[in-house]
Amino acid sequence: MPSLDAVDWGRFDFLDLGCSRGASTAYCRRRFGARRGIGVDLDPVKVGEAVRAGHEAVQADATTLEVPVPVRFVSMIDFLEHLPGLEAVEAVLGRAASVATDFLYIQHPSFEGEGFVEGLGVRQYWWHWSGHTAHPQVADYCSMFERLGLDRYSIRFRGLVRDSRHPSVIPLGTRKNQHAFDPALHPPKPHLTFARPLWQMQEIVIALRPFRRREWARIVKGGVVWRARHRLVEATRGARDAPGSA
Structure with a gap:
């Protein structure tokens, strides 16, 4: 396994935090046309597998990593929810913004509507995982971004969940660390249509410099408001005058 002291940071154009076995690093390399990325993970077994x-x-x-040379972007895929709490999430975002020149990329399971839906007797299964110790919602992110001075970002909501028939929804009384609903394993769940929809994940891109609009659109994969085929909603902050010139 490579030593942290031996890393030549100048060879890399992105940093993948919480890389696990490396799939997220490969994904970012493909999606953003990156030249070379390095993953970081606390688990030595996963790093060895990567x-x-x-x-x-x-x-x-x-959470304490020092990167002496800036990278183009920092990615955080299925990572921030494993931090101890929202304060740790904000601290990592601030640290990531200080070492990247272009943008930050976040992708993680959605915790929107958690309190509302649990009051109805159901939850999405990943809300009750032991490893998910931070449950940041979009409102939390927006507050963090404001405090950190990050005022140009795109938030996309993916995987619409309209009602309790969706396999991601399980009864409230099930044990921790469950997966998709299985009638052979889980007790029956009530049939509910949610007053406001749930989502399976959020995807957030934060601009750290001005971008031309076409360049920004390529990064966030289009400027759509609603695309029913992909069950995707996007909300963009600062769209009129940012993230860049026309």
Whole structure:
């Protein structure tokens, strides 16, 4: 396993926090046309698996990591929800913004509507995972971004969940660390149509410099408001005068 002290940070154009076995690093390389990225994970076993799979990765604590050379972007895929709480999430976002020049990319399971839906006797299964110790919602992110001075960002909501028939919805009384609803394993759940929809995930891109609109659109994958085929909604902050010139 590579040593943290031996990393030549100048060779990389992005940093993938919480890289696990390397799939997220490969995804970002493809999606953003990145040249070379390095993953960071606290688990040495996962880092070893990532390296054996052909990815570049190093074992380190992302909450205290010092990167001496700026990278183009920092990605955080299925990572922030594993931090101890919202204060830790905000601290990592601030640290990430300080080492990237272009943008931050966040993707994680959605915790929108958590209190509302649990009051109806159901939840989405990942809300009750032991490893998900932080449950940031979009309103939390917006407050964090404001405090950090990050005022140009795009938030996309993916995977519409209209009612309790969706397999991601399980009864409230099930044990921790469950997965999709299975009638052979889980007790019956009530049939509910949600007054406001749930989502399976959020995807957030935060601009750290001005972008031309076409360049920004390529990064966030289009400027649509609603695309029913993909069950996607996007809300963009600062769209009139940012993230860049026309």
